[in-house]
Amino acid sequence: MKGVFHCKGCGSALSGEIALQSLKDPAVQQPAMLDQQPVCPIGMGYKSYEPFQRSFDPANPAPLEFSPQYWLNPEDVIEACRMTKKHERTIGCCGISGNGAPNLLCRKCRTEVGTMQTDCFTPLIFIPDPSNTEFRKAD
Template identity: 40%
Template sequence: MPRPAHRIAQAISARDSLFASSAFGLSLSKPCPSLLHLRRKAGLRQAQAERIRVSEFREEPMATRSLYCTNCRFRLSAPLIMASGKDPAVEEPYVRIGKPLIDRGTSYKSWKPMPWLHVPPGHPLDFLPQIWMDPGDLTERVHDSPDGERLSGCCGPLGMNGPNKVCTCKVHVGTLQADCCTPVVFIPDPGATSWREGSADFWDYP
């Protein structure tokens, strides 16, 4: 009596598998050694990635720093405790329109774009990370920009026409937002300022 076609196909498949396992020294009852090696490597990579993610948080400890102008090197802010958005123990600032975003004496390093305004690509505020601080922590060396266009807004400066605060040395050092559609916050320009530990009035290189 002839065997059904599907049983013949199964038998041929089983025969071919046995032939391949014997020809290449593989065991059907044990995992392939090369496959085990790849799994081990994948596990190591995953563990390494976890360590990197943890180290990212550890690289951003809370510290007390002051803001300096990179042109004249004079201090522009009071010493501030800087919290990082990468620290899981730090909460994101609560946005209240028309109210201070950050408490006096502190600053917040944000790794996300500001949520209260859309910033188009290429805009002066299109950069990350950003430091958010209370404008009341700026020193008397910081003044309004002489360019009135940069200070335009409704109930205060909107801060969307470029940096609107200048150092006494006449370099624009950051953007104040204090309009009726923004919180009250100062965002230093990273190209014109630098954060340094300590509270000396003058930042002496290095």
């Protein structure tokens, strides 16, 4: 399934064309999720039915504990985004560990469009915020 992620705030494209693979599809290999490695090549993405984060306290779900969710290579969206000024959301030791709260904003309208992690103990990943972004399928 191919398409483009868009900002719901202003409608502009956040990515180029992305070929999405569903992790429910048994033919799709599960991503390795290696530290400092992109979750997938540029131009690709996963639709995951397992959340990237889980809290052990059901009353306090982790920020990225929702599904389905998309897992993208940050390189695909970084040009259309800018970093939040909320420092606690960009903390990391040599990159952005991202505590799960959105840290990338749409460059045009500043809507919070998702969470990026790029630290040495995280894969390189971008997870769009489902309430502020939409995936529009290419025909």
